[in-house]
Each structure stands twice: as structure tokens, then as C-alpha cells.
Amino acid sequence: MSVSTIIEIFQDILDVKKGTVNLNSTSSDIDEWDSVATVNIIVALEDEFGIKFKLEDIQEVKSVKDFVELVQEHKK
Amino acid sequence: MFEVLEYPFDISKILRKKKLLKRHFLENEGLVSIKIAVLGATTTFELIEQLELFLLKSGFKPIFYTCDYAQHYNVVIFNDEALFNFKPDIVYLHVSPESIDELNKSNKSSQEKAQIELNKMQKVWEKLNTNFNCSVIQDNFEMPAVRSLGNFSLTSNTGSSKTITFLNQMMSQEANKLSYLNIIDRFYLSSKMGLDLWKDYSLWLSSKYSLSYNAITHLTYTLSNVINSLFGKSKKCLVLDLDNTLWGGVIGDVGKEGIDLGRDTSIGQAYLDFHLYIKELKDRGIILAVCSKNEFETAKSGFDHPDSILKFEDFTSFKANWDPKSKNIHEIANEINIGLESLVFIDDNPVERDIVRKEFGSLVSVPEIGDDVVYYRAILDGADLFTTTSLSSEDVKRNEYYKSNQNREKFLSTFESYNEYLKSLKMKAEIAPYKNMYLSRISQLINKTNQFNLTTRRMSLQEVEKVMEEKNKISLYARLIDKFGDNGLVALIQGTIIDEEIEIDLWLMSCRVFKRTLEHSLLYSFLKEAKNKDIKTVRGRYIPTKKNHIVSKLYEEMGFLLVEENEGSQIFEIDLENYSIPNNPNIVIEKL
Numbered sequence: 236m237s238v239s240t241i242i243e244i245f246q247d248i249l250d251v252k253k254g255t256v257n258l259n260s261t262s263s264d265i266d267e268w269d270s271v272a273t274v275n276i277i278v279a280l281e282d283e284f285g286i287k288f289k290l291e292d293i294q295e296v297k298s299v300k301d302f303v304e305l306v307q308e309h310k311k
Numbered sequence: 312m313f314e315v316l317e318y319p320f321d322i323s324k325i326l327r328k329k330k331l332l333k334r335h336f337l338e339n340e341g342l343v344s345i346k347i348a349v350l351g352a353t354t355t356f357e358l359i360e361q362l363e364l365f366l367l368k369s370g371f372k373p374i375f376y377t378c379d380y381a382q383h384y385n386v387v388i389f390n391d392e393a394l395f396n397f398k399p400d401i402v403y404l405h406v407s408p409e410s411i412d413e414l415n416k417s418n419k420s421s422q423e424k425a426q427i428e429l430n431k432m433q434k435v436w437e438k439l440n441t442n443f444n445c446s447v448i449q450d451n452f453e454m455p456a457v458r459s460l461g462n463f464s465l466t467s468n469t470g471s472s473k474t475i476t477f478l479n480q481m482m483s484q485e486a487n488k489l490s491y492l493n494i495i496d497r498f499y500l501s502s503k504m505g506l507d508l509w510k511d512y513s514l515w516l517s518s519k520y521s522l523s524y525n526a527i528t529h530l531t532y533t534l535s536n537v538i539n540s541l542f543g544k545s546k547k548c549l550v551l552d553l554d555n556t557l558w559g560g561v562i563g564d565v566g567k568e569g570i571d572l573g574r575d576t577s578i579g580q581a582y583l584d585f586h587l588y589i590k591e592l593k594d595r596g597i598i599l600a601v602c603s604k605n606e607f608e609t610a611k612s613g614f615d616h617p618d619s620i621l622k623f624e625d626f627t628s629f630k631a632n633w634d635p636k637s638k639n640i641h642e643i644a645n646e647i648n649i650g651l652e653s654l655v656f657i658d659d660n661p662v663e664r665d666i667v668r669k670e671f672g673s674l675v676s677v678p679e680i681g682d683d684v685v686y687y688r689a690i691l692d693g694a695d696l697f698t699t700t701s702l703s704s705e706d707v708k709r710n711e712y713y714k715s716n717q718n719r720e721k722f723l724s725t726f727e728s729y730n731e732y733l734k735s736l737k738m739k740a741e742i743a744p745y746k747n748m749y750l751s752r753i754s755q756l757i758n759k760t761n762q763f764n765l766t767t768r769r770m771s772l773q774e775v776e777k778v779m780e781e782k783n784k785i786s787l788y789a790r791l792i793d794k795f796g797d798n799g800l801v802a803l804i805q806g807t808i809i810d811e812e813i814e815i816d817l818w819l820m821s822c823r824v825f826k827r828t829l830e831h832s833l834l835y836s837f838l839k840e841a842k843n844k845d846i847k848t849v850r851g852r853y854i855p856t857k858k859n860h861i862v863s864k865l866y867e868e869m870g871f872l873l874v875e876e877n878e879g880s881q882i883f884e885i886d887l888e889n890y891s892i893p894n895n896p897n898i899v900i901e902k903l
Contacts, residue, residue: 250330271356274517278524279326290513 241303244283248275258300280306313673316368318694322528329360336367341857345542348376348399350383352410353521358531365535368673369544370652380519381410387435387442395442400771401538402439404432404449407497407521408475414455417469424469425477433485440491444773446541448493448534451479453501456510490750490772493537493700500529503693536698542769543758546676546696547649549592550640552658553603553610553631555682557621558582562613563605573618581684586620588688593625597697600628600643602656607631627717636663637670648822650761650858651675655696657687712823715795730897733828738898740829741790742836745779745805749788752800756821761858763830764819765851765865783808785840789833791824791898798824804837811847818851825861832895834869838885839892847888854880 238258245256249267262268280302281287286309296302312335315321315328325332336342345366349355359375366373376397378386383404386394408414411428419427432449439447455464455471464470479498486492501509504526511523522530539545554561559571559578572586573579593599599621603610610631614623623629628646630639636658644651654675656667659682668677678694680687719736745753754772761767770778778784789802802820806813815837820830841849851866867873870890871883 244327247327247331248329250334274357274514274520275326275329278514279323282323282326282524287513290516293517 238303240283241280241306242299244279245276245299248272248279256299258303259298261298276302284310286310313368314668314677314679316364317676318532318678319690320528320532322525325361325364325528326524329364332364333367336364337372339367339370342367342370342372343542344372344374345538346374346376346397346400347538348378348394348397348402349405350378350386350402351405352381352383353405353407354380354519355405357520357524357527358405361528361531362535365532366538369535369539371538371542383410384431384435387438390442399443399445401446401448401541402443403534404435404447405521406450406452408452408455408471409515409521411452411474411478414471414474415459420468421470421473421477424474425481428478429481429485432482436485436489436492440489440773444771444777446491446493446771446773448495448537449482450495450497450530451482453497453509454506456506456512493541495530495534495537497530500533501526504529533695533698536695537700540698540700541758541771543755544652545699546597546655547653548598548600548627548643548647548655549589550600550602550643550654550656551589552660552663553601553605553613555659555684556657556680556687557586558613558616558619559684563609567612567616570613570616572616578684579618581687583618583620585684585688588692590620590625592697595697598647598649599626600647601626601630602636602639602643602658603631604633604636605631636667640667640671640675648825655694657691659684659687712796712798715798716823718795719793729826733897736793736795736827736897738791738793738827738829739901740792740832740898741901742787742833745775745786745788745803747779749800750775753788753803756800756803756819757817760819760821761856762822762861763825764856764859765815765862766817766854767856767859768817770817778805785813785837785844787833787837787840789829789836791827791829792901793827802829802833804833806837806841806849808841808844808846811845813841813846813849815849815851828895828897830865831869832898832900835892835895836900838887838890842887842892847886849885849887850874851883851885852880853883 242256246253249256249265249272251265251267255265262273277288277293284306286306288305288309292305296305313332315324349359355377359377363373376394376399378391378394383406413419413424436447439445452475454475458464458471460467460470464472465476467473482494486494509523509526511520514520514523520527551557559582560569562570571579572582574583589599601610611623611629613619614621628643630643632639640651640654640656644654651671651674656664656675656677657680658664659680661682664677667675676696678690680690750772754770754775757768757770757775778786784805784807786805787803788800790800791798801824803817804815805817806815838849851871853863853866855863866883871885873881874884875882
């Protein structure tokens, strides 16, 4: 699992320029990041890494970093 | 890039590249705007984003109205003002088993529960039809994902599986009766995918999506195909490669005797099944063509193989040579006289598929058929490109028409002059006001005809029905029969009377009968009708498009005078009082 892949997924889905998304980005930093995009990101990450997040985990995530950690946990 | 939207889809890529794809498609010129109201019993955000992509790919620019969560019936019944002002061309009702009240209650029988739900739907459908005169598309239902009655749910008098079975059946009966109602067969799609993949319970809990993202793509694709079909954009012609597509092996190397086809081997059986499937497509009106890199005679001999279901005669166009396939595809479209956007190209070779995609963009459909015959049939079937919302008898006959056209062309080459040829065809035409029995064919012609079409005005089945009822309209259709056979209903003209004038708002003819002078007969009949109604001036309009150049001079040729020109469109008039209507010597009008 690479952090850059996750960042790329964010960039693709939010359709923003390279460099807009970093580990500390949250939905309040990026206009394109709304609740619809969040669902999209979750499904795309699950698809990319062949994992399924727990419902309770998803409710806690705020930043890109939170997503990265969540994926890491599942890939253990 | 857009091949991710060709069946079988690359769903991960679609998800990631949605916005990029959308920007890419929006650069295309000539997109046709359509207004779609998506009324969801559950969340519809993702569905709309994907539907937009599939429709953009087909050349539409959809504009959406959406309702608040689960207000799908209320906005109709209680006349939501925004919906009313939106005036949709199409209303899509997105429902699911979760939206059926009392599905799991045991106080009513399954039949009663289904009937209650159907009654609600009927009210909504009727109201939509009265208010908007639009096409209505509605999902039927997948089986419930969980059943507390277990296997007995289908047999028990109150079971949810039984309720859904009843309801789906009632809905297809209704759709059969109501020409404006179309059903998206969620029941089939979910069975094909399997309910465990079709549903995503955590997505339901977190966002109230009734489907998994995977399922949304499949459902949306079917929906876009139905919309294409309603606007006459279904595919009409299947263009097939030969070696390792219609038989195993390279016929140039192994000869007719060496190709793998028939029950003797399991691979041969798969090719045989593919033949049978293609033959079924042909029998329901899909035109077949061959596009193969081969010597012509060698390629042709493959169909003499004793086990070959498809015969050489089944193909309306047969290109076997060493030219690039893109060139042959252009020629096939010309020969059959249909647009490139009506073609589906099937080839086991990924390089050829890629070349065709590069040459034609998203115009020609190129399903990702792979190179294993075991999957050809399933992939072509899943691609659902020939989907239709009704089968007119013209569809079923289409192949015959094109075949007799070829006979006519051979016949033509034996004549000195074209006029002599026209006389020898012994043409007869039936020209009469629109009739109910021809309704689906009329609407099909209106929505499909691009070349011989003066105004390219599109109309739904309901709008055509209305034209038939209104007193201030003159509408005529023409059928053409000649010594080679019946060409079917092939031309329409339609006008609106205002006081002593009539304006021709629609005049079109199928390319099947170009250069046969039928347009003269049809116009003369129209002018006679107008004269009988004491009309003094007839006005015609030519609105140019990329495809209708062939009729740019038509009004002038018919003796109309140009009176006005604005924004590229031209208005012509004829003074009927001082015009004696001629007869067309080439075509006898049959009395009905």
C-alpha cells in the first residue's frame, strides 16, 4: 500500500490539481470534497485495496491521514 | 479513455475518472439536450453522475431534476412546482424493495400488498402522462435480500418473495398496455449479478443507497440504453470479424475443413452457440456485416462449412480484403446506408478493436469481447446494445428491405436512363393520415431519421398520438411497394394550420428509398389535402444539421420560394391558390 496511491485516488475523485491534496487535508479545506465525494472515496479505496471498512470506522475519519491509517489497519 | 464505459466496464476506473470523463465528453460538439427527472425512493447522487456519463457518451447532454429523498411519489401527486416548470422529456422512478410499504407485514396477503403498491404507481404514471406527456421509466424489483420466512417466502400467502413476484408481473402487464411506460428489469440485473453483490448493506445504512456501486453502474447502463432506444439511438448493425471470432482458426491457413465450428469439439460448440445467438439477432431485425482480413473467396467458403448456422446470404455487407478495417467499416456504413453510430464492431483482436476506437471515437460501439469464444456471447448480450422499447414489424423485416435494395441496385445497372429504371420498378404508394396501428413505426422514423429530414424535429410516441387527435394538423405517412417487394412505411409529412396558412413542421424519409421520387408524391398529396381545406399559403422550413445536407435544395426544387433566412435556417413558401399540383408519373397512389 502506498500513500501516493491514496492521494492519487483523492485527486482523481475530487478532480483537483496535483498538490491540492496532502495528508493533512480535510473536507473543509477542499471545496470539491462533499459528502457525496466521501462515499465515492470510501468505495474507491475499498475497491483498490480489496478491503471493506467497518461502518463505525468510517464515521470517525476526517483527514486524508485518517483514511491512510484506516487502510493500513485493514491491510495488516 | 472512454472504453472504461464499454461493457464489461472498468468500474474502478469509472469511479476514479468520472469528472475527467465528463469534461472530456462535454468538449464534443452537437450534444442534444434532454430533460430527465430522476425521482428516487432512495439516494440517487451516484446514479445521476454515472447516467450523465453514459448519456454524454451517446451524444446527449442531460439536464436533471431530482427530488428530495423518498419524495418520488409525493412530488408527482402533490404537483411539485419545480417539477412542473421543469417539463421533463423523461421521468425515471428509482425504487427498490426497501420502498415497498408493508413488504414484510403478515396482515395482508402477497396479492393485496402487490396490488396496493401497484395502485400507487398507476396514479403516479397516469399523472405524469397527463401533466407532461412524457416517457416514464420505472425500476421493477429485485428479490428481498433477507427473508424471515426463508425458502417458504415464495410459497407462503404473505411472503415477501411472493409479493415481489406478483408485483413484477403486474408491472410488466401494465408496461405492455401503456405505450409510455418502460420497465428497467432490476429483477434480471440483480439475478445476473447475485443479490450479495447487488446490495451493499453498509452503504444503505450510511448513505441510503439501495444498491452497491457496482450495481449502480449496471442499472444505470441499462437505463441509458433504454433512453437511447426511446430516442431512436439503438444500434442497428453488427459488424463481425471471422477468424477466431465466428470460427476457431485462421481459414486462410487451415481451409474450410480445418476451422473449429460445430458440436464435435467444445470450442466448436461455443462458436456454434455464438452463431445461433447472432442468427436470433438477425431474425429480430439486426443487420449483419462481415469485416475480415482475408481473401474474399476463402472467407466466403467458411459459411459453406456444414455446421455453419450463419450463411453468406445472412450478411447484408461482406468485406473480406486486406484494407484497413476502419476503411471497410466506412464502406459498410455507406453500402447499407446507415450512420456509423448504428454500428457495433466485434473482433477478437485487441489491436483491431483499438484501431477502430481511435478512428471512430465513441461513435462505433466496440465491446471488450476479449479473445476467448467462451465469453463472446455473454459479453455481447450483456452489452445490451440492441435494446429496444418496442419491436415494430418493420424491425423484423429490416433485413429483407436491405436485401431487396441490393437486388434493385443490380437491376439498375441494366438500364440506359434512371427514368426508365424508375418506370420499370412499377412503384405503388399508400399515402394516408397517421394511423394508430403505425404509431410505433412513425415515432421510430421521427426519432431515427437524420439525412432526409428537413427539420430534424424529434417527437415522443405521446406527442405523435396528440398530432393525430388535433384538428389543425395534417399528417400523412407513405408506404412504398415495388416489383421487388414492400419497402414498408418510409416517409412522413406533417403540418400545422394557422388560419389560411399551413407550416410543414416535419418532413422526412427513410434512406432506404432515396432517389425514388416518393418525396414528390408525398408532398403533392399533402398539398392536395391543404387545398381541400382552403389553405392559401404553404410554408416550409429547412433547418440544416451536420447530416441533412441532402435536402438543402429540396424546397427550391419543388418550386417553393425562399422568403426568409435566419440563423442558418431557411423559410420557403408556395402560393397554393396559383399552383396546380402535378402528379408523379413514376408512382401510382393506391386507394385505401
